[in-house]
Amino acid sequence: MxxxxxHSPVRHTFDKxxxxxGGMMGRMSASMVSSANQFVEKAALSDxxxxxxxxxxxxxxxxxxxxxxxxxxxxxxxxxxxxxxxxLEMQETRGVMAPPAExxxxxxxxxxxxxxxxxxxxxxxxxxxxxxAHEEALSLLVHFRDHGDNPQLRSCAEAxxxxxxxxxxxxxxxxQGH
Amino acid sequence: MSFNPLTERGIPLxxxxxxxxxxxxxxxxxxxxxxxxxCRVIVMNGIEVESIMNSHNMARHVSDLGLKQQLALVRRAxxxxxxxxxxxxxxxxxxxxxxxxxxxxxVDLTSWLARHEPDPYLKxxxxxxxxxxxxxxxxxxNLMDLTGERRKAEQIxxxxxxxxxxxxxxxxxxxxxxxxxxxxxLKAAHIQSVLNGITILSAEQQTMNYxxxxxxxxxxxxxxxxYLEIAMIEEQHVTHYExxxxxxxxxxxxxxxxxxNECWMYWSCFSTETDPRMKALWELHLNMEIEHLRVACECxxxxxxxxxxxxxxxxxxxxxxxxxxxxxxxxxVLARTVEWTGYDAQFVPIQQLPPxxxxxxxxxxxxxxxxxxxxxxxxxxxxxxxxYRRADGAPHPIESLRESGPGDRFPYAQAVANSEATxxxxxxx
Numbered sequence: 001m002x003x004x005x006x007h008s009p010v011r012h013t014f015d016k017x018x019x020x021x022g023g024m025m026g027r028m029s030a031s032m033v034s035s036a037n038q039f040v041e042k043a044a045l046s047d048x049x050x051x052x053x054x055x056x057x058x059x060x061x062x063x064x065x066x067x068x069x070x071x072x073x074x075x076x077x078x079x080x081x082x083x084x085x086x087x088l089e090m091q092e093t094r095g096v097m098a099p100p101a102e103x104x105x106x107x108x109x110x111x112x113x114x115x116x117x118x119x120x121x122x123x124x125x126x127x128x129x130x131x132x133a134h135e136e137a138l139s140l141l142v143h144f145r146d147h148g149d150n151p152q153l154r155s156c157a158e159a160x161x162x163x164x165x166x167x168x169x170x171x172x173x174x175x176q177g178h
Numbered sequence: 179m180s181f182n183p184l185t186e187r188g189i190p191l192x193x194x195x196x197x198x199x200x201x202x203x204x205x206x207x208x209x210x211x212x213x214x215x216x217c218r219v220i221v222m223n224g225i226e227v228e229s230i231m232n233s234h235n236m237a238r239h240v241s242d243l244g245l246k247q248q249l250a251l252v253r254r255a256x257x258x259x260x261x262x263x264x265x266x267x268x269x270x271x272x273x274x275x276x277x278x279x280x281x282x283x284x285v286d287l288t289s290w291l292a293r294h295e296p297d298p299y300l301k302x303x304x305x306x307x308x309x310x311x312x313x314x315x316x317x318x319x320n321l322m323d324l325t326g327e328r329r330k331a332e333q334i335x336x337x338x339x340x341x342x343x344x345x346x347x348x349x350x351x352x353x354x355x356x357x358x359x360x361x362x363x364l365k366a367a368h369i370q371s372v373l374n375g376i377t378i379l380s381a382e383q384q385t386m387n388y389x390x391x392x393x394x395x396x397x398x399x400x401x402x403x404x405y406l407e408i409a410m411i412e413e414q415h416v417t418h419y420e421x422x423x424x425x426x427x428x429x430x431x432x433x434x435x436x437x438x439n440e441c442w443m444y445w446s447c448f449s450t451e452t453d454p455r456m457k458a459l460w461e462l463h464l465n466m467e468i469e470h471l472r473v474a475c476e477c478x479x480x481x482x483x484x485x486x487x488x489x490x491x492x493x494x495x496x497x498x499x500x501x502x503x504x505x506x507x508x509x510x511v512l513a514r515t516v517e518w519t520g521y522d523a524q525f526v527p528i529q530q531l532p533p534x535x536x537x538x539x540x541x542x543x544x545x546x547x548x549x550x551x552x553x554x555x556x557x558x559x560x561x562x563x564x565x566y567r568r569a570d571g572a573p574h575p576i577e578s579l580r581e582s583g584p585g586d587r588f589p590y591a592q593a594v595a596n597s598e599a600t601x602x603x604x605x606x607x
Contacts, residue, residue, distance in 0.1 A: 155426070
């Protein structure tokens with residue numbers, strides 16, 4: 001995205017507001033997921049968004065803390081993606097739908113807002129999105145771990161919930177520092 | 179043919195202790211023993227070690243004195259069983275001869291488990307490590323030939339298992355993250371998957387322990403180096419296999435399952451053994467294990483208020499595990515998957531890894547200065563003009579792994595070269 005294509009500070013404020021509202025709705029809907037198909041869809045979208053956002057951050061941020069954060073997000077959410085794919089190869093998940101091939105509209109918007117953030121506002125945008133995205137992911141994992149309808153996918157949620165919890169704590173600490 | 183240990187009566191615990199002279203059994207005849215009888219002895223030693231260590235670890239995590247007492251009683255009987263089994267291996271078999279036996283176990287045990295694994299992902303888990311152990315057999319067989327032992331490897335394996343390169347050991351060294359697989363769940367997995375998992379973990383763990391204990395005994399630097407390199411892969415395999423077991427099981431569930439698995443394994447040995455003296459030992463131990471299982475199940479009912487029938491099948495074991503030839507199967511797995519590597523919980527062809535993947539960084543560190551598993555083949559070629567291989571006549575299914583094949587066209591070699599060209603960092607020494 002060229003400098004001209006990036007959003008103005010006013011437009012950026014609206015973008016952030018939209019991210020917050022979307023995050024709240026996402027979190028609410030994630031905290032009610034108990035069907036395997038819905039879990040796979042949301043977990044896969046969450047991982048895919050994290051990897052894409054991490055790659056954008058590696059390209060745009062100059063903060064060593066955020067470079068480290070982005071690398072961790074890419075590695076951990078790649079591992080989560082691989083775990084989910086492995087789970088879907090198992091007999092225990094026979095009949096569960098494959099994850100979507102592309103991001104949904106809400107996550108695409110998050111990525112667009114991240115790309116369009118003015119240079120001097122990129123870091124705060126990335127961290128704010130990270131807090132929102134991890135709150136949503138944690139709600140999804142904890143609820144499905146306790147109430148999900150597929151034991152194998154509940155086991156996936158149980159494995160990754162502590163990792164996402166630590167991510168969230170780390171992002172919140174970084175947000176306070178920025 | 180089926181067997182249900184839950185409906186059988188075993189030997190009461192207070193009649194299971196044996197004297198030193200009973201335990202100091204007459205070893206098998208190293209020249210007359212059937213290769214698969216040796217395999218059964220090796221694997222059952224590993225099964226007992228895992229059971230004993232699981233019991234020790236459990237005892238360290240429970241405060242209930244009554245439970246600790248039951249664990250100690252059963253564990254003592256298991257210790258006796260392990261001695262009777264392990265002392266079957268004669269002192270006249272060299273460390274390297276026994277090593278060949280361990281690797282034959284790894285190849286033919288893993289093959290059977292893979293062929294009988296109902297879960298498609300777990301089947302991949304077995305096939306993945308199978309090709310690595312298959313390669314270890316070939317490397318040790320070359321060492322054996324070099325060291326001038328009285329027998330060649332094929333006399334140990336009885337030509338029941340081919341001796342050829344698998345996924346070359348030099349390429350088996352991976353970042354620890356890439357050994358962690360997706361676990362099954364006790365709630366949803368097939369009981370055969372659970373038994374398979376405990377069995378292979380026990381065997382690989384015993385192999386790791388054996389190499390770590392005997393690997394420093396040779397005086398030949400190449401032999402010492404070979405053991406230490408391969409022992410590292412055995413640790414990777416322990417990590418790989420323990421990660422497929424359900425990590426949320428209670429200690430009592432784990433105890434019951436270990437006893438159930440021991441019943442299956444002793445019943446398998448008893449059902450398939452050709453040596454009458456060994457068959458009698460397997461039968462004795464099966465009858466002991468039936469009682470161990472009863473005690474563990476009783477503890478679970480009393481302490482957790484749970485019935486093991488929740489997760490143990492009503493009809494018992496469907497079929498015994500069998501040591502048998504798997505030559506065609508191994509060749510098929512080689513042809514399909516030799517270029518696979520681990521990437522987190524997934525298996526992917528090596529060509530799919532990005533050139534800057536952690537695999538290449540790990541390879542750079544550990545293979546700096548050369549790999550003993552390559553050096554042993556080079557030395558055999560130098561000394562004898564060729565490698566030690568035993569095959570039934572058909573060429574190796576992978577052209578680049580044939581003795582005069584184009585090694586640089588092997589997918590791993592190409593991936594390393596591509597990584598070096600892309601990143602500018604040298605991986606191979």
